Amino acid sequence: MSSPAPKSPEQSEKSKKYDRQLRLWGDHGQRFLENSKVCLINATALGTEILKSLVLPGIGSFTIIDGEKVTEEDIGSNFFLDNDSLGNSRAQAATMCLLELNPDVRGDYIDEFPENVMKQNQDFLKGFSVVIATALPEKFLIPLSKQLWDAGIPLFSCKSIGLLGYARLQVNEHTVIEVHPDNDNPDLRLDEPWPALKEHLESFDISKLDKKERSHVPALIILYYFMQKFRNLHDGALPTNRAEKDQLRNMIRACGNEEGLLEENFEEAIHYVNTCLSHSKISSQVQSILDDPKCLNLNQDSAPFWVMVSALRELVQTEGSLPVKGSLPDMAADTNSYITLQQIYQKRFNEQVETVQRRVSEILRNVNQSPDAITEDEIKLFCKHANELYIVRGTCIADEYQSSTLDISMYLDDPDSLMMYYVILRGLDRFLSEFNAYPGQFDDQVEPDVVKLKSTIGKLLAEWGCGQVLRDERVHEVCRYGGAEMHSISAILGGCVAHEVIKLITHQYKPLNNTFIFDAITSNSVTYRL
Amino acid sequence: MGESAQDSYQKRWGHLRKVLERQGPFGHPEFEPSPEILEFVMNGCKILVIGAGGLGCELLKDLALMGFKNIHVIDMDTIELSNLNRQFLFRRKDIGMSKAECAAAFINSRVHGCQVTPHYKRIQDFDESFYRQFHVIVCGLDSIVARRWINGMMISMLQYDDGVLDQSSLIPIVDGGTEGFKGNARVIMPGLTACIECTLDLYPPQITYPLCTIANTPRLPEHCIEYVKVVQWPKENPWGSNIDGDDPQHITWIYEKSAERALQFNITGLSYRLVQGVVKNIIPAVASTNAVIAAVCATEVFKLATSCCVPMNNYMVFNDVDGIYSYTYEAEKKSNCLACSQVPQTLEIKDPSKMKLKDLIQVLCESASFQMRNPGLTTYINGKNKTLYMSTIKSIEERTRDNLNKTLTDLGLSDNCEIMVADQTSPNTLILKLKYLIEDVNMD
Numbered sequence A: 001m002s003s004p005a006p007k008s009p010e011q012s013e014k015s016k017k018y019d020r021q022l023r024l025w026g027d028h029g030q031r032f033l034e035n036s037k038v039c040l041i042n043a044t045a046l047g048t049e050i051l052k053s054l055v056l057p058g059i060g061s062f063t064i065i066d067g068e069k070v071t072e073e074d075i076g077s078n079f080f081l082d083n084d085s086l087g088n089s090r091a092q093a094a095t096m097c098l099l100e101l102n103p104d105v106r107g108d109y110i111d112e113f114p115e116n117v118m119k120q121n122q123d124f125l126k127g128f129s130v131v132i133a134t135a136l137p138e139k140f141l142i143p144l145s146k147q148l149w150d151a152g153i154p155l156f157s158c159k160s161i162g163l164l165g166y167a168r169l170q171v172n173e174h175t176v177i178e179v180h181p182d183n184d185n186p187d188l189r190l191d192e193p194w195p196a197l198k199e200h201l202e203s204f205d206i207s208k209l210d211k212k213e214r215s216h217v218p219a220l221i222i223l224y225y226f227m228q229k230f231r232n233l234h235d236g237a238l239p240t241n242r243a244e245k246d247q248l249r250n251m252i253r254a255c256g257n258e259e260g261l262l263e264e265n266f267e268e269a270i271h272y273v274n275t276c277l278s279h280s281k282i283s284s285q286v287q288s289i290l291d292d293p294k295c296l297n298l299n300q301d302s303a304p305f306w307v308m309v310s311a312l313r314e315l316v317q318t319e320g321s322l323p324v325k326g327s328l329p330d331m332a333a334d335t336n337s338y339i340t341l342q343q344i345y346q347k348r349f350n351e352q353v354e355t356v357q358r359r360v361s362e363i364l365r366n367v368n369q370s371p372d373a374i375t376e377d378e379i380k381l382f383c384k385h386a387n388e389l390y391i392v393r394g395t396c397i398a399d400e401y402q403s404s405t406l407d408i409s410m411y412l413d414d415p416d417s418l419m420m421y422y423v424i425l426r427g428l429d430r431f432l433s434e435f436n437a438y439p440g441q442f443d444d445q446v447e448p449d450v451v452k453l454k455s456t457i458g459k460l461l462a463e464w465g466c467g468q469v470l471r472d473e474r475v476h477e478v479c480r481y482g483g484a485e486m487h488s489i490s491a492i493l494g495g496c497v498a499h500e501v502i503k504l505i506t507h508q509y510k511p512l513n514n515t516f517i518f519d520a521i522t523s524n525s526v527t528y529r530l
Numbered sequence B: 001m002g003e004s005a006q007d008s009y010q011k012r013w014g015h016l017r018k019v020l021e022r023q024g025p026f027g028h029p030e031f032e033p034s035p036e037i038l039e040f041v042m043n044g045c046k047i048l049v050i051g052a053g054g055l056g057c058e059l060l061k062d063l064a065l066m067g068f069k070n071i072h073v074i075d076m077d078t079i080e081l082s083n084l085n086r087q088f089l090f091r092r093k094d095i096g097m098s099k100a101e102c103a104a105a106f107i108n109s110r111v112h113g114c115q116v117t118p119h120y121k122r123i124q125d126f127d128e129s130f131y132r133q134f135h136v137i138v139c140g141l142d143s144i145v146a147r148r149w150i151n152g153m154m155i156s157m158l159q160y161d162d163g164v165l166d167q168s169s170l171i172p173i174v175d176g177g178t179e180g181f182k183g184n185a186r187v188i189m190p191g192l193t194a195c196i197e198c199t200l201d202l203y204p205p206q207i208t209y210p211l212c213t214i215a216n217t218p219r220l221p222e223h224c225i226e227y228v229k230v231v232q233w234p235k236e237n238p239w240g241s242n243i244d245g246d247d248p249q250h251i252t253w254i255y256e257k258s259a260e261r262a263l264q265f266n267i268t269g270l271s272y273r274l275v276q277g278v279v280k281n282i283i284p285a286v287a288s289t290n291a292v293i294a295a296v297c298a299t300e301v302f303k304l305a306t307s308c309c310v311p312m313n314n315y316m317v318f319n320d321v322d323g324i325y326s327y328t329y330e331a332e333k334k335s336n337c338l339a340c341s342q343v344p345q346t347l348e349i350k351d352p353s354k355m356k357l358k359d360l361i362q363v364l365c366e367s368a369s370f371q372m373r374n375p376g377l378t379t380y381i382n383g384k385n386k387t388l389y390m391s392t393i394k395s396i397e398e399r400t401r402d403n404l405n406k407t408l409t410d411l412g413l414s415d416n417c418e419i420m421v422a423d424q425t426s427p428n429t430l431i432l433k434l435k436y437l438i439e440d441v442n443m444d
């Protein structure tokens, strides 16, 4: 037989190539990625591993700043430096190898030491979406941190030493619309249905349905029916505690069919008791965003996020709740009953989006922003995820490094705490600036360096007001590494950091907040907020 | 080796040498630092990587830069456009070529001295004598069946002396898996620690939609797609073949028919991408998660080969949806594991005069501890080998099909009889003893 004429949308090459990731962050996430500019300071193995997992999914462009020349040791640990590059510019060699990975990505390099680049042009880093620094000594990291903090550009500082990995994110303010929660409770509003939904829900009397109707009615309608019954018995109140919820469940359970059996949709209604009774309340996390000064004081430079939050705030003020999500989970029902219900939710969502959209246009006009600063799709997405809105306000690395007190003492009481490695890595930083070499870098200096590093760490702990003493064996282990960069450790950390960068660029998923330590000795990791 | 070559070698591997030639407090109790360890990693140790896809590409890179020179890689797949967002050893010009061969060629040209040997084959094409040559097996697979098969192979190679495991017959397996932003990595010491079958319940069953829903009360776009797949395609069979998820014409046909059906039922949200996803059972994948999991696995291979550290014990989960999270714990060895326990397996049957052979097969496919795909069953009756059912060979399937509707009693299977079960999930035949819970009453 002849094949049917293809009418389906022709998929672009790009959407075929990126198919496996578009299913996660969507075409809109991909657009953010394709417009991003990432800067890498120092093309260490860790640095190129991070860039690899950013070039592959298709960031817009990258720039590598690195004044080093490729050494034998570099080639032995860095996949993106080939044999012939020995002695050449590390920035250039890495850029060439990384560009091969994806023809859609642009890349360039500056064969100069980062501190010189910063000295020559203070504004050089402006315009980057994210800056990543690997193996950057303390004395350059601190000014860089200050500069990027003020410019509002996120900075990642990362290290890979022996079997230890460290990543610290510095971000002044970062907003997330799509958090992608692991368990997303359905947004059903049965506690406070709007008039159209209420009318529909109340048009059913479960006790009068015949056998066929009973099996086709969606669980929501069953649940609502029994919620009303419960309310009648409890002065209009809904169940709040477990015993009351059980009571409601039992009321549903007692309502078997002629044979005394409970159909699938009734079982589903019982199941929904736990998660779907009250959902109209606004979480404190979202409320604090609605009350944020940035939302209340808009201006010409306000980000789209805050303009939308402001419009949302007005909707909440008039309607008393966030926009409904507009989607229904699947539930046993006949097609018609389900679709009718789904359309009621969808219609409500569309109406609310329209309200928010009107407000957004007004606000944009009022603050002298272009009317197309925010698209309809962006507003839809924003409203759909209004209950997930998330904001991080981070801390500055320079503050952490220059602070005289560091509140870590409580961790150090546990001798197995991975906080010990944070302390050691800070000691290592200081050792490096004092002696211009890693502890244990030279074979004949391992033992003396253990002593020196211990004393450096002791001083640091005293400065921070921590009375604890580190176990010698951990200090010894770090001196064993002698600053060695092991490829697989850099690859672990590289993958982690790359995804954090993608989170920052796409404004999806909650990013690291703010210090991550990976201990490959025991295969454990931990996150601290410093 | 000339003097300058020796010098360059010393420098190039300086990072690894620090860790291997210096004493460390966290080394394995048997760890004795010396240059011989790196010498073993480079010239003595032989690693097998199974899979040259998302994890496999990363594994090969990681192992090559952790000093391993003697690596074999097996993969029967060819390169597709949708691989290129993460399988970084492949380029557009490589589409259609063998993953194993391309990946090996790339690594061998980039990492001086590394010798990756590719096998453009299935794991089932090799026998014990092939697998026995390796010191560690690393799996970067997306298929549970293949994982279970290789697990079964490693366990069948164990040798016991009076019930005591001969450690020299043990080959460790390091296994990684990813899905979206989640992943896991584990170390298996076959016969000693939890194996793949011990933790089979960690793999969730595939989502299936009941036929009555997709036929009578569809509500989701997925229901429409599934209907076209299982009902309309076999009926209309537009190309006279099975569905090929890689053939755009097939996907287009399913897309159009599903769209018609969705329109008819007022169902919204059907897209071409969704149709592809459902038909091909696509698992989302990104470069970053594969990078993390493969590198964790490679680190464990390095620990196993060098003893520079105690290997992970024994299972790590990873998730970077909300911040970065990992958790490492000891998965427990199941005392009656199908694969590694050496305990005879029994299956309790309530009533053999009611249980049909097809019910027994259903139990083998659906119960969490068996999860078989298309088991073939044979037995001995009166000392004679009898095939009860086998779906994989057409002529035998036709000859034994009638048995499916016979009860165990009808088939002459008595209490405590043994049936031999062969399935693609294992290279070994499982011997299953049927235990009847009620007496087999003769109805006459």
Ligand SMILES: [Zn+2]
Pocket (backbone or CB within 6 Å): B194, B195, B196, B197, B198, B199, B333, B334, B337, B338, B339, B340, B341
């Ligand atoms: Zn087992």
